[in-house]
Amino acid sequence: MESTERPTAGHPWSSRWTDPGTIFEGLASDYDRFRPSYSPKAIDWLTLLRPRHIADIASGTGILTHQLRSRFPDSFIVGIEPARDMLRTASGAPSGIHWLGGKAETLPLAGGAFDLVTVGQAAHWFDRDLFHAECSRILRPGGTLALLNNNRIRDTAISEAYETVLEGVSPGYRRTYRDHDRAGELAALPCVRTIRHRRFAWSWNRSMDEFLGYVRSTSHFRAARAHHDRELILTTIERALAPLVNEAGLLTIPYETEVFTATFSTPT
DSSP: OOTTOOSSSSSOTTTTSSSGGGGTTTHHHHHHHHHHOOOOHHHHGGGGGSEEEEEEOOOTTSHHHHHHHHHHHTTTTEEEEEEEEHHHTTTTTSSSOOEEBBTTTOOOOOOTTTEEEESSSSSGGSSSHHHHHHHHHHHEEEEEEEEEEEEEEEHHHHHHHHHHHHHHHHHTTOOOTTTHHHHHHHOTTTTTTEEEEEEEHHHEEEEHHHHHHHHHTTTHHHHHHHTTTTTHHHHHHHHHHGGGGOSSSEEEEEEEEEEEEEEEEEOO
């Protein structure tokens, strides 16, 4: 990502990404196969909300959406995604989930119809001022917005090695690119009543080939390919991480699923 991006509620897209639907264009297969799911404990935490109608925004290939379907089998669930290939992959198998094309800033959903709006690993791409207004519109009074992110835990050997390579090969990339004051941003909204925050630590065990599949699914890899040979990027990452493979032949990557929830009062 470009260094001109700012951690504000406005569009953080660089000139490289003029449309959110193009960010992961062509990456759906690797994204669906190699991206991690979210900590089951984080999904369990959302059961306290007892949602009957759920909208998962920027649902990608449906990683979070399918977890929500498993945990809330009797709820109405819709996934909204702007990228056509992501949406095609998500809707390829029967699931009982309703899939729609659309952007976070202009949701194709009825007002006051949802108990829970979720976003997994995507809110940093939004014009969040517009998105929050849409949440206020589509959530019923007392409904909840839940933001989930899978974060590599920093200051660990694997994270440090991988992030250092990324900052070298993907111009403008910074490991802090998703850092912003989510709680403060939500608290500033006049329609938000209660904010909660939880972290759920877990470990992601991947073979080197599986981890490189994950790398191929990222926007940072796609951006790096504009400047470097594809195999050179993958080889550089593999060499940096090879000393950290354990005796079982796996990389054990410390992760956390971070969840922010915000309860909305009445529509504005």
